[in-house]
Amino acid sequence: MLRLDNISVIFGGLTALSGVNLNVGNGEFIGLVGPNGAGKTTLFNVISGLVKPTGGSARFDTTDLLKRPIHARARIGIARTFQIPQPLHELTVRQNLVVAQKFGTGRSDARRIDEILDFLRLTEKADRDAVSDLALTEHKALEVGKALATDPKLLLLDEVLAGLETTGKRQFTETLKHLHEEKGLAIIIIEHDIETISNLCQRAVVLNFGKIIADETPERIFKDPEVMRSYTGEQGA
Amino acid sequence: MFELTLQAIYSGVLTGGYYALVALGLALVFGTMKIINLAHGELVLLSAYIAYTAESQFGLNPIAAIPFALVLVGIVAVAVYLLVGRIKRDRELNSLILTFGVGIILTNFVLLVWAADIHSTTTTWFQEAVVVGDVLFSSRSEILFFLVGVALVFATWWWLSRTWYGRAIRAVSSNRDAAMLMGVNPRQTEILSFVVASVLATVAGIAIYTGQVIQPSLGHALTIKAFIITVLAGMGSIPGVLLGAVLIGVIEALTVTYWSSALQEFTGMVLFLVVLLVRPQGLFGFGARRG
Amino acid sequence: MRTSAVFPGLILIVLYAGVPVAVGHVDYVMSLIIAALTIGGVAVAWALLGNLGGMVSFGHAAFFGVGAYVSALLTLDAGWPVFPSMLVGGVGAAIASVVTMPALRLRGPYFALAILAFAHIFRILATELESITRGAGGLLSIPALPTIAGFDLSTKIGGYYVILTIVLLAMAGYAWLRQSTMGLALLAMHDTEDATRIVGVPSTRLKALMLVVSAFITGVVGAFNAHQINFLDPDYAFSGTWTVLPIVAAIFGGYRTISGPLVGALVIYLVDQLVFKEFLPHGHEIILGALLVAMIVLSPTGLVPLVMGMVRRGRHAAA
Numbered sequence: 007m008l009r010l011d012n013i014s015v016i017f018g019g020l021t022a023l024s025g026v027n028l029n030v031g032n033g034e035f036i037g038l039v040g041p042n043g044a045g046k047t048t049l050f051n052v053i054s055g056l057v058k059p060t061g062g063s064a065r066f067d068t069t070d071l072l073k074r075p076i077h078a079r080a081r082i083g084i085a086r087t088f089q090i091p092q093p094l095h096e097l098t099v100r101q102n103l104v105v106a107q108k109f110g111t112g113r114s115d116a117r118r119i120d121e122i123l124d125f126l127r128l129t130e131k132a133d134r135d136a137v138s139d140l141a142l143t144e145h146k147a148l149e150v151g152k153a154l155a156t157d158p159k160l161l162l163l164d165e166v167l168a169g170l171e172t173t174g175k176r177q178f179t180e181t182l183k184h185l186h187e188e189k190g191l192a193i194i195i196i197e198h199d200i201e202t203i204s205n206l207c208q209r210a211v212v213l214n215f216g217k218i219i220a221d222e223t224p225e226r227i228f229k230d231p232e233v234m235r236s237y238t239g240e241q242g243a
Numbered sequence: 244m245f246e247l248t249l250q251a252i253y254s255g256v257l258t259g260g261y262y263a264l265v266a267l268g269l270a271l272v273f274g275t276m277k278i279i280n281l282a283h284g285e286l287v288l289l290s291a292y293i294a295y296t297a298e299s300q301f302g303l304n305p306i307a308a309i310p311f312a313l314v315l316v317g318i319v320a321v322a323v324y325l326l327v328g329r330i331k332r333d334r335e336l337n338s339l340i341l342t343f344g345v346g347i348i349l350t351n352f353v354l355l356v357w358a359a360d361i362h363s364t365t366t367t368w369f370q371e372a373v374v375v376g377d378v379l380f381s382s383r384s385e386i387l388f389f390l391v392g393v394a395l396v397f398a399t400w401w402w403l404s405r406t407w408y409g410r411a412i413r414a415v416s417s418n419r420d421a422a423m424l425m426g427v428n429p430r431q432t433e434i435l436s437f438v439v440a441s442v443l444a445t446v447a448g449i450a451i452y453t454g455q456v457i458q459p460s461l462g463h464a465l466t467i468k469a470f471i472i473t474v475l476a477g478m479g480s481i482p483g484v485l486l487g488a489v490l491i492g493v494i495e496a497l498t499v500t501y502w503s504s505a506l507q508e509f510t511g512m513v514l515f516l517v518v519l520l521v522r523p524q525g526l527f528g529f530g531a532r533r534g
Numbered sequence: 535m536r537t538s539a540v541f542p543g544l545i546l547i548v549l550y551a552g553v554p555v556a557v558g559h560v561d562y563v564m565s566l567i568i569a570a571l572t573i574g575g576v577a578v579a580w581a582l583l584g585n586l587g588g589m590v591s592f593g594h595a596a597f598f599g600v601g602a603y604v605s606a607l608l609t610l611d612a613g614w615p616v617f618p619s620m621l622v623g624g625v626g627a628a629i630a631s632v633v634t635m636p637a638l639r640l641r642g643p644y645f646a647l648a649i650l651a652f653a654h655i656f657r658i659l660a661t662e663l664e665s666i667t668r669g670a671g672g673l674l675s676i677p678a679l680p681t682i683a684g685f686d687l688s689t690k691i692g693g694y695y696v697i698l699t700i701v702l703l704a705m706a707g708y709a710w711l712r713q714s715t716m717g718l719a720l721l722a723m724h725d726t727e728d729a730t731r732i733v734g735v736p737s738t739r740l741k742a743l744m745l746v747v748s749a750f751i752t753g754v755v756g757a758f759n760a761h762q763i764n765f766l767d768p769d770y771a772f773s774g775t776w777t778v779l780p781i782v783a784a785i786f787g788g789y790r791t792i793s794g795p796l797v798g799a800l801v802i803y804l805v806d807q808l809v810f811k812e813f814l815p816h817g818h819e820i821i822l823g824a825l826l827v828a829m830i831v832l833s834p835t836g837l838v839p840l841v842m843g844m845v846r847r848g849r850h851a852a853a
Contacts, residue, residue: 054732080734092729094722101718108715110734152733279643329831336590336642340781341830343592347778347823355817463774467654470647509658512651519648520636 007032007192008053008071008160013062015048015216022048023216026062030160035186036194037203037224039233040213046196047089049213050162054086055079066160080110083159087149087166089196093137099123099148100132103155110156122154126181143174154185161185163195167202175202182206200228246378247500253379255496259489260389261454263396264447265465266472268440270484271399273473275416275436277335281342282323284466285349286441290316290448291457292353295362305364305449312445319349320441324434346466354459361458369453388450393485395443400481402439412436471515477525486527490514549698554691564690566807567800568762571697574799575704575755577780579748581789582708586720587744590642592777593649594752596634596656597627599771601753602760603660603667609677609761616680620757627753628746630656638741650777657772672767676760693762700758701796704751709792711747716740779803782822785829788839 008030015023023045030036038046051057053064055076064071069082094102103119123129126147131140140148146166153161163182167175179202186193186206197203203210203224210227212220220233227233269283290312297308323345330337364370369384403409414422415429423429451457451465472491476483491511498510518526557563576594584590605623608614614622630652637648660667667673678688679696686692711717719735727737756776760766780799787798802822810818833840 056728056732075736076728076731077734077736080732086732088729088732092726094718094729095725096721097718102722104715105719105722105730105735106733109719109736114715152729156733279647326827326831330834332834336646337830337834339592339643339646340590340785341827344823344826344830348820348827349823351817351820351823355814355820359816467650471651474644503662505662506658508654509662512655512658516637516648516651516655519640519644523640523644 007067009065010053011063011065013049013052013059013064015045015052015057016060021216023052023059026213026216026218028211028218028221030192030194032159032192033186033190034192034209035207036192037207037210038194038196038213039198039203039210039227044213045216046213047164048216050086050164050194050196053079053160053162054084077109080106080156080158081112083157084162085110085153085156085158085160086162087146087153087164089164089168091145091149093140093145093148093152095137097137098133099128099137099140099151102137102148103151106152106155107157110158118157119155122151125154125184126151142169143178146170146178150181159192161191161193163193165196165198167197167199175199179205200224204228248497250379251496251500252493253375254381254385255493256489257381257385257389257492258496259485259492260392261385261447261450261488262392262468262472262492263485263488264388264392264443264450266469266476266484266488267392267396267399267481268443268447269466269469270473270476270481271436271443272440274478274481275412276433277416278327278338279342279470280323280440281339281466281470282345282349283342283440283444283469284464285346285353285462286316286320286444287448287451287465288353288457288459288462289319289349290445291452291461292357292362292448294364294449294452295357295457298365299362304366305369305453309445309449312448313442316445316448317438317441320437320444321434324437328430346463350459350462353462357459359459361456362452363456364453366453382454384450384453388454391446391450392488395446396481396485399439399443403481408432408435468511471511474515475518475526477527480525480527483525483527487525490526549702550695554694558691558694561690564694566804568690568693568697569807570800570803571694571701571796572755572759572762573776573779573783573803574796575697575701575758576752576776577784577787577795577799578701578704578708578792579751579755580780581784581795582704582711582751583744583748584784584789586708586711586717587741587748588720588724589638589741589745590646591649591748592646592781593651593653594748594780595772595774595776596649596653597630597749597752598756598759598776599653599656599660599768600630601627601756602766602771603673604753605757606673606676606760606766607666610673610675616677616761620754620761623757623760624750624754627756628750630753631745631749632742635742635745638738638745653772653777657768660768660772667768670768672765672770673760674765676764676766678764679761693758697755697758697762700754705792705796707747707751712792720744778822782826785834786825788835790835791839794839 010026010028013023013026026049038049040046048057052059055074059072066082066084074082094105097105100119100123103122107119108114123132128144128147128151131144150166167178170178182193183206185191195206207224210222210224211218212227212233220227220230265287269280272278272280293312293315294305294308297303297311298305323342326341327338330341369382371383373381373383373386403413411422411427412432412435414425414427415432419429472484472487475487475490494510494514495507499507576598580591580594601623604626605619608619608622609616634649634652637645640648661670679692680687687696719730720740723730723735723737723740731737756771779802783799783802784795786802787796788794806818806822810821814820
């Protein structure tokens with residue numbers, strides 16, 4: 007479904023990504039791991055269009071992905087959440103989803119919106135006035151909700167569990183599992199927690215200093231000494 | 244043909260000196276406080292009319308009017324600063340509208356006090372012709388204020404980069420909090436830039452009065468011209484103001500010579516738009532202008 | 535907000551029946567009201583661009599003038615009937631706005647002044663392209679509004695009905711846009727353009743659409759004005775007044791509301807012409823300038839909302 011070929015991103019003198027090759031098939035649940043600054047969010051930015059790569063190519067299904075502007079990528083089925091939630095501020099929760107749905111799919115389906123709200127436990131606060139009244143869990147849920155409203159084929163989750171305490175984390179992990187199993191969505195999740203990744207993903211990709219250094223099952227990844235070294239800060243790839 | 248072009252370029256360069264004087268104050272406030280003072284042209288206008296009053300009512304040479312003009316224009320400039328300081332949200336846009344309103348007030352104030360008649364200096368010394376090399380003609384005023392313009396551009400640039408106050412102003416503009424930590428009082432430096440801008444505007448007003456005719460509607464026209472030059476120069480570039488002003492002056496002079504005087508404004512506007520859209524950081528400047 | 539139909543219904547009756555009955559025979563007053571409504575129309579268009587498009591313009595006179603000229607020339611030179619010409623005038627202004635579209639990339643103040651530059655450019659073009667526009671001398675004897683179903687619209691009352699309808703339609707369109715999903719997206723865009731783009735909102739295209747709509751409305755109003763006073767010249771059509779007065783009106787009346795700009799236009803224009811002009815025949819604009827300054831310092835969202843807020847607080851205190 008998604009195919010990245012030799013993607014590189016250079017900001018000024020800084021190489022954020024280099025020679026990234028990645029294939030994502032339909033319905034895969036992939037964990038994207040790596041130390042901070044490894045380039046994970048940059049990779050998401052390239053796929054979602056916020057960053058133009060300096061080199062390489064990308065295909066999504068039959069489209070040349072890099073030719074599509076940011077807003078078109080939602081239409082072809084790519085959705086992402088932001089690490090720091092970015093709700094549409096002046097709107098209610100429901101309106102957030104309505105906008106996402108209308109522009110991300112071109113259709114209006116109120117029932118689907120209700121479904122998403124229910125699934126993410128946001129129904130109660132759906133029509134309140136200020137989005138700023140939400141707790142962190144609800145903000146994260148709204149981020150996912152907006153993405154889901156665009157009816158995606160590929161969902162990019164950027165540290166969506168960060169900052170949540172244990173119960174919230176567990177709940178959310180269950181929600182994500184449901185999502186993957188019921189909808190058959192392909193999901194790439196940026197996560198630091200080994201347990202979560204092993205729980206959810208069949209495949210883990212490790213990024214370090216902008217390069218992919220491993221692409222295996224979670225069990226094998228977390229036994230790989232090189233991967234562990236990159237986490238503890240010794241010489242990386 | 245060649246002589247015509249040469250004369251046009253010569254006149255254009257001299258006019259550029261004037262324009263630089265007018266634009267410098269606006270560019271200074273804009274570069275340091277990121278505020279576009281749309282009333283700047285009216286400050287210049289005020290100074291010009293004070294020179295007129297000094298000459299017609301008191302028989303003084305316009306240059307002698309400078310002290311009075313400095314005080315009056317300075318007071319108005321500080322008043323504008325205080326008003327702008329009271330804006331709490333959307334400072335960029337709201338200060339634009341506010342100074343736009345101040346400009347309207349000042350233009351109509353001039354209209355009320357001095358009426359709509361046009362005036363220009365009666366001191367003939369300024370208007371006497373100066374000929375260079377038998378082919379290049381200009382008035383004394385043009386040459387004098389071109390030199391003054393160049394000198395003040397250089398002085399302003401030197402002041403901003405070499406003196407303590409100048410550097411304080413630049414510090415405040417790039418990082419207000421950090422500047423405060425280093426002992427700089429932001430309000431003081433900001434008022435200072437407004438005051439310096441008003442000094443520049445005052446001199447520009449005298450120059451305008453001695454070099455061309457003045458009327459109340461001139462204020463707005465000067466503001467627009469100053470802003471165009473500031474955009475051409477690019478944010479943060481003081482020498483760029485002189486170069487931008489000369490560029491505009493020359494293009495205008497060539498347009499008048501070879502095309503028509505009605506299109507004088509036109510080419511300036513088109514150049515402005517082209518620069519804004521193609522090279523937003525100006526011809527010589529740094530800093531982004533895009534949303 | 536109350537959605538009962540009684541209140542708006544009453545207002546419509548007052549506007550369409552009450553006003554003409556009360557002052558319809560006083561030509562001078564009707565002229566003032568028509569002029570105020572014309573300003574109001576531009577003010578609504580300006581506020582639409584500001585609120586939905588998120589861009590403040592300092593040069594709406596550009597669209598006003600283009601609309602006026604296109605419509606006038608169509609009727610004068612091509613013999614078109616007036617109302618279709620007015621619509622085409624609006625279209626012409628919309629096309630002119632497409633020319634200004636590269637300016638949408640600019641940040642707020644720069645966009646505002648870029649549009650101002652365009653206004654100057656259009657004015658100069660109108661003066662120089664004499665073969666088309668008759669140059670500085672202007673256009674005379676522009677056809678007046680026609681007679682429809684026995685009702686002569688070229689009278690003051692007729693003109694009043696036409697401009698009133700135009701402005702109300704513009705306000706209705708504005709209101710509809712605002713509550714539509716597109717309106718929601720536009721609102722969100724002001725805050726977080728990236729987040730809206732990510733969910734599929736083509737933000738630049740939407741902003742461009744608002745510019746086109748705003749220009750269209752302004753163009754139609756400009757066209758109306760041309761057929762109302764039957765005369766046009768570049769300095770008048772592209773005069774700064776068509777930029778400044780709507781801005782003062784919109785801010786005064788509260789530019790975040792739908793009716794604010796119209797209310798502001800009526801109040802500001804009528805007070806300016808009937809009161810300020812009496813005291814200061816030349817230079818009465820000074821009060822408008824002072825108003826603008828006062829409003830920005832005291833209440834950037836407008837004086838009417840400020841007063842309404844105080845009234846509401848007063849009522850709460852008394853209750």
